[in-house]
Amino acid sequence: MSAHPSDSILIVDFGSQVTQLIARRVREAGVYSEISPFSMAEEAFERLQPRGVILSGSPASVLDEDSPRAPDCVFESGVPVLGICYGQQTMMAQLGGAVQLGDSGEFGRAFISIDDRCELFDGLWTESETHQVWMSHGDKVTALAEGFRVVATSEGAPYAVIADDTRRYYGMQFHPEVVHTPDGGRLIANFARHVCGLAGDWSMAEFRDAKIAEIREQVGDGRVICGLSGGVDSAVAAVLIHEAIGDQLTCVFVDHGLMRAGEAEQVVGLFRNSYNIPLVHVQAETLFLNGLKGVTDPEAKRKFIGKTFIDVFEEEAKKIGGAEFLAQGTLYPDVIESVSFTGGPSVTIKSHHNVGGLPERMNMKLVEPLRELFKDEVRALGQELGLPKAFVGRHPFPGPGLAIRIPGEVSKDRCDILRKADSIYLAEIRNAGLYDAIWQAFAVLLPVRTVGVMGDGRTYDHVLALRAVTSTDGMTAEIYPFPSEFLARVATRIVNEVRGVNRVVYDYTSKPPGTIEWE
Numbered sequence: 001m002s003a004h005p006s007d008s009i010l011i012v013d014f015g016s017q018v019t020q021l022i023a024r025r026v027r028e029a030g031v032y033s034e035i036s037p038f039s040m041a042e043e044a045f046e047r048l049q050p051r052g053v054i055l056s057g058s059p060a061s062v063l064d065e066d067s068p069r070a071p072d073c074v075f076e077s078g079v080p081v082l083g084i085c086y087g088q089q090t091m092m093a094q095l096g097g098a099v100q101l102g103d104s105g106e107f108g109r110a111f112i113s114i115d116d117r118c119e120l121f122d123g124l125w126t127e128s129e130t131h132q133v134w135m136s137h138g139d140k141v142t143a144l145a146e147g148f149r150v151v152a153t154s155e156g157a158p159y160a161v162i163a164d165d166t167r168r169y170y171g172m173q174f175h176p177e178v179v180h181t182p183d184g185g186r187l188i189a190n191f192a193r194h195v196c197g198l199a200g201d202w203s204m205a206e207f208r209d210a211k212i213a214e215i216r217e218q219v220g221d222g223r224v225i226c227g228l229s230g231g232v233d234s235a236v237a238a239v240l241i242h243e244a245i246g247d248q249l250t251c252v253f254v255d256h257g258l259m260r261a262g263e264a265e266q267v268v269g270l271f272r273n274s275y276n277i278p279l280v281h282v283q284a285e286t287l288f289l290n291g292l293k294g295v296t297d298p299e300a301k302r303k304f305i306g307k308t309f310i311d312v313f314e315e316e317a318k319k320i321g322g323a324e325f326l327a328q329g330t331l332y333p334d335v336i337e338s339v340s341f342t343g344g345p346s347v348t349i350k351s352h353h354n355v356g357g358l359p360e361r362m363n364m365k366l367v368e369p370l371r372e373l374f375k376d377e378v379r380a381l382g383q384e385l386g387l388p389k390a391f392v393g394r395h396p397f398p399g400p401g402l403a404i405r406i407p408g409e410v411s412k413d414r415c416d417i418l419r420k421a422d423s424i425y426l427a428e429i430r431n432a433g434l435y436d437a438i439w440q441a442f443a444v445l446l447p448v449r450t451v452g453v454m455g456d457g458r459t460y461d462h463v464l465a466l467r468a469v470t471s472t473d474g475m476t477a478e479i480y481p482f483p484s485e486f487l488a489r490v491a492t493r494i495v496n497e498v499r500g501v502n503r504v505v506y507d508y509t510s511k512p513p514g515t516i517e518w519e
């Protein structure tokens, strides 16, 4: 049995894109939660004995044959229940209300009017106020189950919020878990603490203890190889796993020749100085660059790199006498962008090398203790584990490295040009004291050449794009608004100092519609 606090909330997942955000809001309220797919929710309920249940949204319609339902134990147990969107709809379908296909759906921003008090709104919303929420539904509840009353309405959803005060069941047609419902986090906190009566004293320290117990249970006395990149995610994963299983762990840093200037030496040096964890430094530049010859399609690059990482890890595992497990610092955004739910609205955006880019046949089992966290939460956990600031505050750097920052074919020459330009850009950012204000910054070497004039001569060289964004979790991002003098200084330095680049442009695209990386 995994170690977990006794005061918890169970989130039943029906396949929504944003279920992890529900868990995140519950964590922010200081309450431990676990997500269980609906098909395993009965078991999870028995094991966890939660003090409350939240039912997630879903791409399914309750009107579809065989659409998912909450297990009966949820409603038989007497604990409070919050149904969100599909969760509200299935609750009505299961308890005797009715749901119909709406004439039209509501998608995006909407406003609800508060009609009555209810425990969920305590200290937050009162009668006759209007509040912004975020909707995403086609179906709607058309008749309430016995015991329920309406406490808020919207134009498209007469049952925007419903409550059964006796059983402490609540339903919302909108999504409180997304940031576009500004008071949503506080509604979820009200459910967890006020309605379910939980203390709100859970912390990252407890997450750490629970994960350590889970890792021990999964790994037993097996050996683990951990892919260490120097990024915050894998550093946190490695230190956490080391706390759990000590010398059963070996870290492997793969230098694929697609790193930034000086990065490999820095990562290995920093890690070896800070930790007494065995670290293997693998030189694999030739293997990666040879394999990338002639490859121009972004997904093909990612798949090749994902597979080659695994080949290298397996080779290294052999050298230490075999390892049953491969640990990675995979985070939730890596997963959600790579995976598409069958039959759902979600599509594969890009195959992150460590998830969608993995080969189909894997000999080692994955250990991914951070799989449900977002980047800023991993940083908080890193602080909890006492990681040096040089790891915790580092900008993210993608596993496929410079390969996805060189649209078109990747070559050693192009990597060298990019490395030089990128290091000037980053040095200027550091000099200007902007590193910590920016979430991620990097340069992209374009396969486009343009005409220039330097020293009275004609040049015909590459264009380099600069990118810098702010974000909290990498799921959405805004561009960083540099002063134009700063950009002009960087552009001048790069064109003067980097042979092969004669023009510099700045990328003004937010995410969405762009992604952070160009490939």
Ligand SMILES: Nc1ncnc2c1ncn2[C@@H]1O[C@H](COP(=O)(O)OP(=O)(O)OP(=O)(O)O)[C@@H](O)[C@H]1O
Binding pocket: 226, 227, 228, 229, 230, 231, 232, 233, 234, 235, 252, 253, 254, 255, 256, 327, 328, 329, 330, 331, 334, 354, 394, 395, 396, 397, 398, 399, 400
């Ligand atoms: N060069 C590398 N050598 C070994 N493992 C790697 C390398 N690059 C990536 N990985 C593995 O892939 C995982 C995902 O990479 P990703 O870049 O998302 O995370 P990270 O590098 O740990 O953190 P960050 O996102 O801050 O860069 C890493 O956590 C690590 O396990």
Ligand SMILES: O=c1[nH]c(=O)c2[nH+]cn([C@@H]3O[C@H](COP(=O)(O)O)[C@@H](O)[C@H]3O)c2[nH]1
Binding pocket: 302, 337, 350, 351, 352, 353, 354, 396, 397, 398, 399, 400, 440, 474, 511, 514, 515, 516, 517, 518, 519
């Ligand atoms: O380890 C990784 N392997 C990958 O394949 C990968 N692709 C994107 N990224 C990083 O993820 C964040 C979001 O990037 P995108 O907006 O480009 O999807 C940004 O921080 C990207 O740098 C990756 N990280």
Ligand SMILES: NC(=O)CC[C@H](N)C(=O)O
Binding pocket: 016, 056, 057, 058, 059, 060, 061, 062, 084, 085, 086, 087, 136, 137, 138, 139, 140
């Ligand atoms: N976001 C949701 O949970 C949507 C539920 C259901 N698919 C609907 O369209 O109403």
Ligand SMILES: [Mg+2]
Binding pocket: 229, 231, 396, 397, 398, 399
């Ligand atoms: Mg990285």
